[in-house]
Amino acid sequence: MAGGGQVEAPAIGREGAGDGDSVSQVISRLVEDEGSALQAFYDARSHRPAWHDGESVAAFAAALHTLDTDGLIPQDYQADGLVAAHREAYAEGGSDGGNAGGNAGGNAEGNEREARFDLHVSRVLLTALTHLQRGKVDPRAIDGDWDIPIEAAELDPTAISRAVDAQRFEQAFAEARPAYAPYERLRAGLARYRTLERLGGWESLPARQRALRPGDIDDDVVLLRERLAIMGEVELMAATIEAFPGGVIEGPDPRHYDAKLEAAVRRFQRRHLLEGDGIVGQQTLAALNVPVEDRIDQIRLNMERARWLLHGLPESFVLVDIAGYRLSYFRPNGEIWRSRIVVGRPYRRTPSLRSEITHMTVNPTWTIPPTILREDVLPAVRRDLGYLWRERIQVLSPSGAPLDPWEIDWSRPGNVVLRQSPGPHNALGELVIRFPNEHMVYLHDTPSQGLFAREQRAASSGCIRVENIAEFTQLLFDDTDSGHDVRSQIERGETRNVRLAERVPVILHYWTVHPSEDGQLAFRPDIYERDDALLRALDRPLAL
Structure with a gap:
């Protein structure tokens, strides 16, 4: 049944309900048709019932309510119905609820009912543990670009069995x-x-014809001050006369957009990847006015994304935060090297994937991919054939033979290959960091360094441009004892692949909430519009 409401006792099957079977024997028979996790759990118990004791069921039901602290829905796991279902399972003619093994010669129908109830509650427990460890939602069902292996949950059946017996559910x-x-x-x-x-959230700031700017004196500044104070900027709260009846208070005018408030607005803007200019325009106002309920949902769905990813991570790896436009390299020595990145446009999304960096291409050529060729380059060539010379693009046959651009009908060019020569002008810059994947994406340099100055940087065709990539590459060479100097490799001028002595894991993942080390949450724009689909899936009732 779906989560929530009254839980019905599991139906009693006619087959195999022998008069002489104890509850343990019925469990042993029924569990053969269950999944491996449930079989392992009962094997660890020698098929003893786990839920004959009503007190244990009540403690488990209470513990299920704590799942809301993980952004999960307790009603999905039937938290409000298990106690009543236990009473029903043990209501008529079954074995004594205090007898863990059941009565070998007892009521066969009651034993069957109790065994099925026992399996059902154990299934709920293992489902909850699996969702906590690996997530409730299958990411492949909502993200067509998902390319990170889905690993089975690692549950210790013996430890879980002991936790049940000791009622240590939390x-x-x-x-x-x-x-x-x-x-x-x-x-x-x-x-x-x-x-x-619970305290009422925050009041929305009214729509405005003109932006709020430092130095303004306006009633809306009071609301702005209160809104940021709620989020932790407590020094922004100004005392009011009403708070101190009969007193005379001198202090700054809370309607004045002063320097402290400007600094707090800039911090808010940076956390939300907005232009950090201290001006409350339409984008900043919209971010300020997102209701607290929506922010709660955004946190919940990013906790689900964390459960997909945060397990079995190596000590050293590269993490590409797509929606946060940031690369973090967790080095073997414990240091973290970070850099700004440019990711795919909303219509050319950077995929989520897990792979290993194998080599670098120094002074790369760029074979223009089919989508970019069709949508970007061919229209430019049709307008002006000189585009090929300005961009140093060669026209080749599929076998690599040079072709004369003047002899090609560019309205129907056929199966030609366009390849950009190496050099600082090349779209890939001077370095490419490669890792096997079906999406043909990689990390690379760029001649368009000005893009890194933007707060929101979804401007590529799917690959990831990395600021200071030469420094990053040298760290990878050094940390893997590869024995290469990246600058001398570039200065040789040759297009060549340089392998790492050891592969370095790399993960590309999508987060729209980032928890900083100081406890502040940074909410990012959902550039690929993935949040709504995940929230719907996360809130969809379970059938257990």
């Missing part, structure tokens, strides 16, 4: 959830925003 949940600091920061942020929701 401990079992804690051991299942991702043991990484970003996940815990998201949990803390979710709790904080839910507190804000």
Whole structure:
């Protein structure tokens, strides 16, 4: 049944309900048709019932309600119906609820009912643990570009069995959830925003014809000040006469857009990847006015994304934060090297994937991919054939033989290959960092360095442009003992592949909430419009 509401006791099957079967024997028979996780759980218990004790069921039901701290919905796991279902399962003629093994010669129908109930509750427990560890939603169902392997949950059936017997359910949940600091920061942020929701959230700032600017004196500045103070900028709150009856208070005018408020607005803008100019225009106003309920949902769905990813991470790896426009290299020595990046446009999305960096291409040529050729380059060539010379693009046959551009009908060019010569002008710059993947994306340099100065940088055709890529490449060479100097490799002027002595894991992932180390949550624009589909899937009731 779907999550929530009254839980019906599992139906009693006619087959195999022998008069002499104990509850343990019925469990042993029924579990053969279940999944491997449930079989392993009962194997660890020698098929003893786990849920004969009503107190244990009640404790488990109470623990299920704590799943809301992970952004999951307790009703999905039937938290409000398990106790009643236990009473029904043990209501008529079954074995004594205190007898773990059941009565070998007892009521066969009752034993069957109890065994089916036991399997059902264990299935709920394992489902909850799996969702905490790996996520509730299958990312492949909502993201056609998803290319990160989905690994089965790693659950210890013996440890889970012991936790059930000791009624340590919240401990079992804690051991299942991702043991990484970003996940815990998201949990803390979710709790904080839910507190804000209980306190009434925040008042929206009214629409304005002109932006609020530093130096302005306006009633809306008071609302702006209060809004940012709610988010932690407590020094912005100005005392009011009403708070101190009979007192005379001198202080700054709360309607004045002063330097402290400007600094707080700039911090807010930077966290939300807005232009950090201190001016409250339409984009900043829209970000300020997102309701607390929507921010809670945004945190919840990014906790789900964290559960997809935050397990089995190596000590050293490269993480590409697509929606945050940032690359982080977690080095073997514990340091973290970070850089700004440019990612794919909304209609040419950078995919989510997991791979390993194998080599670099120095002074690369660029064979123009079919989509860019069709949509960008051919229209430019048709307007002006001189585009090929200005961009130093060769026209080749599929076998690599040079072709004369003047002899080609560019309205129907056929199966030609366009390749840009190496050099600083090349669209890939001077370096490409390669890793195997079906999407043909990679990390690379760019001659368009000015793009890195923008706050929002979805401007590529799917590959990732990396600021200071030569420094990054040298770190990869050094950390893998590859023995190469990146600058001397470039200065040789040759197009050549240079391999790493060891592969370096790389993960491309999409986050629209980033938990910083100081506990602040940075909310990013959903550039690929993926949040709504994930939220719908996350809130879809389960059938257990």
